[in-house]
Amino acid sequence: MSGHPSPTVHEPAGPFSLPATTHAYLARAAESLSEAMAAVDVPTRYACAHVAALRAAAALLAARARPAPSRRRRQKNAWVLLAEVAPELTEWATFFAAGAAKRAAAEAGSTRAVTEREADDLVRDADRFLGVVEQALGLAPHRSAPQLCVTPAAHHPAARAG
Numbered sequence: 001m002s003g004h005p006s007p008t009v010h011e012p013a014g015p016f017s018l019p020a021t022t023h024a025y026l027a028r029a030a031e032s033l034s035e036a037m038a039a040v041d042v043p044t045r046y047a048c049a050h051v052a053a054l055r056a057a058a059a060l061l062a063a064r065a066r067p068a069p070s071r072r073r074r075q076k077n078a079w080v081l082l083a084e085v086a087p088e089l090t091e092w093a094t095f096f097a098a099g100a101a102k103r104a105a106a107e108a109g110s111t112r113a114v115t116e117r118e119a120d121d122l123v124r125d126a127d128r129f130l131g132v133v134e135q136a137l138g139l140a141p142h143r144s145a146p147q148l149c150v151t152p153a154a155h156h157p158a159a160r161a162g
Contacts, residue, residue, distance in 0.1 A: 018063050018137060018138075018139075019062055019063060021059075021062040022059045022060075022062045022063040022137065023059075025055050025056070025058045025059035025062055026055075026056065026059045026130075026133075026134065026137075026139075028055045029052045029053070029055035029056040029058075029059060029130050029133075030052075030130065030142060032048050032049070032051045032052035032055055032126075033048070033049065033052040033123070033126055033127055033130060035048040036048035036049040036052060036119075036122075036123045036126065037123060042106075042111070042114060042115070042116050042119045043105075043106035043107070043109070043110060043111060043113055043114060043119075044106070045119040045120070045122075045123060046099075046102065046103065046106045046113070046114040046118060046119040046122050047103050047106040047107045049119065049122040049123040049125070049126040050096065050099055050100070050102075050103040050122060050126065051103070052126040052127075052130065053092075053096045053122075053125070053126040053129050053130070054078055054096070056126070056129055056130045056133040057078045057079065057082045057093070057096070057133070058078060059133060059137070060082065060085070060086055060089075060133050060136060060137060061078065061081055061082060061085060063137055064085045064086065065081060065085045077097070077100075079093040079094070079096055079097035079100075080093070080097075086136060088136075089132070089133075089136070092129055092132065095125070096125075096129070099122065102114050102118070127144050128144075130142060131144070
């Protein structure tokens with residue numbers, strides 16, 4: 001342990017008690033996912049899918065995380081916070097954190113940062129993750145686009161989480 005207090009976890013009583021910010025982040029995650037699905041450009045597709053996952057994580061953090069009182073808190077990224085606030089999503093957090101550098105390169109215009117396969121896989125992963133977050137929040141998961149309904153590859157948490 002680092003000696004820094006972790007944020008306390010607060011479980012909402014149900015979907016109607018979720019903060020407006022949670023709903024806003026979920027809507028923005030869905031928009032980013034739609035942009036990713038529509039993107040012809042591979043780096044854009046990857047970046048939008050990663051942003052969709054990040055916004056889904058932010059939705060869960062908005063619902064559950066409460067800052068721990070502390071004068072000097074070390075800054076933590078959303079994926080680190082997600083693993084602390086929702087330990088059941090640690091594998092997802094690790095998976096998406098690993099793609100952050102590729103997203104940054106893709107956003108910077110690198111056409112070699114990601115392959116078409118990686119972009120397509122990340123769109124499916126972000127779609128699945130959004131559904132996992134919606135369920136964790138007590139909401140009905142969104143309907144995946146038919147073109148995304150494929151068997152997940154064994155390299156990411158969706159394949160192991162079932």
